[in-house]
Amino acid sequence: MLVTYLAKRLVQLIAVTFLISVIVFLLVHLLPGDPSVTILGANDTPQNRLILLHQLGLNKPLVAQYATWLGQVLHGSLGQSYLTHQQVSQIIAQGAPVDLELIVLSQIIAFAVAIPLALVASRRSNRPVDRMATTTTFGLLALPPFVLAPILVAIFAVGLGWFPATGTVPISQNLATNLHDMILPAVALSFGSIALYYRLLRSDLIATLQEDFITSARAKGLHPRRVMLRHALRPSTFSLLAAAGVNIGSLLAGAFIVESLFAINGVGLALINAVEQRDYLVVQGIALVVALVYVIIQFIVDFIFTVVDPRVARG
């Protein structure tokens, strides 16, 4: 039953990935301008431009172009940049570890702060601890990373000098330095997640604590901490998991912004450049990979659901 459930979800997710690839392809090509301007400069003749477009296959109908690209992708090639002739897969491979690290770190911070906070606040709902945490996180929700990052830099990098304001070394070169440099960017990225996770988990926990099985767990003489961690937490994590799945996807976008704010070279910087230069294959390649990562995360979340609640797979 579990296998059928997961197989079904997998088929759905593959369909979603395909749809995303079509949409991204269309969006990219609907942007005004084309790569001939960036390659040949603004002053070349229209004739040369046409020749170039012909060479790149950009004069064909969109459907044909899409088919060609999809064919390549299915054969394992994302193509290469019109400008630098670098393989798209290589561009992604260079930048991805930075974004991955940024997202993983920010999520570790978010869960490490949100879960204990929600556990404490839900047991004392509407008391000072809970009110303070709830108000604070509401404020955090209103602070996007591009507002938060300069504030963090001003306080912790410029003011206190604890962290560098920009840049980092690759993780392979020096792990300690790298982690140290990544703390501010990861924190900047984590605040929205902290607020989101805290609020969802808190309200689900409050609902769960009203359940009979919590009273029956208490009636066994279990310590309140055990009741919270072993009985209340797991059944309260549904909204949290679902939101985390969606959120991690949108964090890719957040990571791209934080990257450029802290001048860390990741996929985001490459994507922004590619869009500006109408480097179609790079944009499409990155978008496809991002979509795929997103879909894989969703799949993992679906799988975790079945672990958290065995009833999911059967229903």
Add this chain to the structure above:
Amino acid sequence: MSPRDGADAFPDATELADPLLTVDDLRTWFHTPRGTVRAVDGISLTVRRGTTVGVVGESGSGKTVLSRSIMGLLPTRDVERAGTVTFAGRDLTTMSAKELRSVWGPQIAMIFQDPMTALNPVKRVGAQITESLRLHLHMDRKEARATAAALLDSVGIPSPEKRLRAYPSQLSGGMRQRVMIAIALACGPRLVLADEPTTGLDVTIQAQILDLLGSLQDERNMAMILVTHDLGVVATRADEIVVMYAGKVVERAPTPTLFADPKMPYTRALMDSIPRLSQPSGTRLAAIAGRPPDLVDPPQGCRFAPRCPYAQDRCRESEPPLRTAGSADHLFACWFPLTNGRPSAPLTNNEVTP
């Protein structure tokens, strides 16, 4: 097997004659935005070792609050509790949270009404039984597992080893209630509070579960408070019956006495609402008209007066105290008690206290 952890704190032999549980003038009030709900309003009862006390009343009479209040399971915020609950010589109402936790499980356990909601849906049955064994009886994993299987076997669950790995949703309603009983009995409690243990079950399963509880109780010399809305359920199973109405005890007597000579019209009405096989088919069930009063603003006088067929002016004006009938163990609260289950005639002239 009847392991009993922390038995030193509750010496058995010296006080065998004393009741196991004495509830004295217990009050439990909930402060709500609408006003103070007096869910339990001055209730006293005693439970002797190994015996069963049935607590009977309609929905909304405060039975569930009573059982949770006795155990001390209610939240403390906006809840006011007064009176004493003496269990094996110690007052539960003054115990610290930590002390209470050592009582819950090995001394007092509760069987909840709805096993579907009272079992954690995302934890395997085995884990839900073994956790109290490991906590209170300090068993290791293997020992706890073996004991849990033995417990499931003793509550009549076939292939217990296999069931330990099941989730509650994979079991039938009757099975779930058996699991619930196994959990409650795991640490060999001396008192079990069973709150409507069979209400959600099929009639045939109901009898099985009640019989099971009765035989386990005899085996373990365990006392029980059986809370139910169904007088029929406790008729053959309780040694004593406490009839509750609107947060108060209105009659209390040994079971045979109560059935032979109910004094309070409410008790009589509850008896009449039990369907009987001897009645011809098509007989109308004698339901009690109306609903229990709002416990925020209960009526002055006898709380049952608005629904009582024999109510007089006096009933509506002043509240009857709990007093003894023929024997000291039969108490009732009524200005115009029934005689052998019938109103004294002519009732309207009966204005004087007997």
